[in-house]
Amino acid sequence: MKRSQIRNLIALAAISALALGAAGGWFAATLLAVAENPAFFWSGSALIVLFVVGALYAIHRFMRAFLLDVRALAEAGRLLLGPNPERRVVPRGHPDVADLATVFNSLADRYVELQGERASEIRQARADLEEERNQLAALMSELTEGVLVCNLDGQILLYNRGARSMLDGDGTSYVGLGRSVFGVIDRSAIAHALEQVQVRYQRREGEAGARPVMTSFVTASARGRLLRTRLAPFANQAGDLRGYVVTLQDMSEGIERSSRRDALLQTLTERMRAAVGAIRAAIEAVESFPEMATAQRHRFQQVIYEESQSLSAQLDQTMRSYASDLRAQWRLEDIHATDLIWAIEHHLADRLHCEVVLDAIDDRLWVKIDSYTLV
Known part of the structure; x- marks a missing residue:
């Protein structure tokens, strides 16, 4: 109930009390004027006083039951929703208001119970979320990527x-x-x-x-x-x-390995070209002159042997020194052919403002490519 309504009811009660008092005074004056017997006058006055007292008591009960007690319920409700959810109202006053206070206390108990259950569920959910997050963080920390x-x-x-x-x-x-x-x-x-x-x-x-x-x-x-x-x-x-x-x-280490592998391949190619050339020349000389002297043939065979040994040693040394580089591979990713064509089409239309006409594409086709670098 609003404060203005409460003030209006209090003013109405005060006016009613004044009206009852004025009516009682007028009735007493009338009795005094017409009554010749003083006993009759005092008896009538006592009845008037009892009536006024009873009326004031009824007004008091009304004010207490439907204003003060109801206002106490409202204050308790605000405390329940605010800083003091354990606040309860003592059932008193008019029976209807007392029943209302009992129902209010039951609702307050249920409200506190639900709040406790909700808080417990929130704590459990937060604990589960924190546990999952810790597990995820632990898994992520173990990843090399x-x-x-x-x-x-x-x-x-x-x-x-x-x-x-x-x-x-x-x-x-x-x-x-x-x-x-x-x-x-x-x-x-x-x-x-x-x-x-x-x-x-x-x-x-x-x-x-x-x-x-x-x-x-x-x-x-x-x-x-x-x-x-x-x-x-x-x-x-x-x-x-x-x-x-x-x-x-x-990928920097892999790229560096690829660069070293390319340099190694070039070096091996140059060295092997010279050795293979010497071996080939010796073999051609032996094949061209079958009547060659034994000592000269032996020298050519020695050249072939030494060059082949040198090649074998170079290859062994390369495999030992650059084994990890020789295993390095530039890894490309699988991409659906339609996705790659879509990316190229979108890029051409956006940058060159040209219309791209596409033929039918096999939906089962996948390619290994880095689409961003390509586009």
């Missing part, structure tokens, strides 16, 4: 030490919770990869046994190292994309 978890705006939600060591500069930290992934990875590369995975994700919706959506590209870190990057989206229960996971692998 760097891992970044980002939302669609590029804000980093989770990362591991591998990602931080690959992407941070010398003495400068670029990776952190809440920071933008575009500060450590080329924005155009991320945008290209996101565009690809979004199209693939839309295509695979509703398909049974569809391949996981993923794309890859190569980018450079702040320290100038080349990183092979894989990007895969994740969605909520409704199927809406909520972000993406980026895995990073340092």
Whole structure:
């Protein structure tokens, strides 16, 4: 009940009391004027006083039952919803108001019980979430690859030490919770990869046994190292994309191995060309002059033997010194042919403003390629 309504009721009660008093005084004066017997006058006056007292008592009961006690219920309700949820109301006053107070206390008990259950569920959910997060962090920390978890705006939600060591500069930290992934990875590369995975994700919706959506590209870190990057989206229960996971692998060592392997191949080619040339010349001389003297034939055979031994030693030394380099391979990623053609078509239309006409493409065709570098 509003304060203005309470004031109006109090004013009405006061006016009623004054009216009763005035009526009683008028009735007493009338009795005094017409009554010749004083006993009759005092008896009538006593009745008037009793009537006025009874009326005032009834007004008091009304005020207490329907104003003060109800107001106490309202105050208790505000305390229940605020700082003191354990506050209860003592049932008193008018029976109807007492019943209302009892119902209020029952509702308050149930409310506190539900609040406790809800708080317990929230604590359990937080504990489960924290446990899952710790497990995920432990798994990520064991990975040799760097891992970044980002939302669609590029804000980093989770990362591991591998990602931080690959992407941070010398003495400068670029990776952190809440920071933008575009500060450590080329924005155009991320945008290209996101565009690809979004199209693939839309295509695979509703398909049974569809391949996981993923794309890859190569980018450079702040320290100038080349990183092979894989990007895969994740969605909520409704199927809406909520972000993406980026895995990073340092490819600089592999590229350096490839460079050393190329240099080794060139060196071996030059050395083997000379040795093979000497062996070939010796064999041609022996074949051309079958009546050659024994001593001269022996010298040619010695040349063939020494050159072959030298070749064998060079090959053995190369295999021992460059075994890891010879095993290095530049890894390319699987990509659906239609996705590759779509990327090329989109790039040509965007950059050259030309119309691209496509022939039929075999849906079963997959190729190994780095689409970002190609486009």
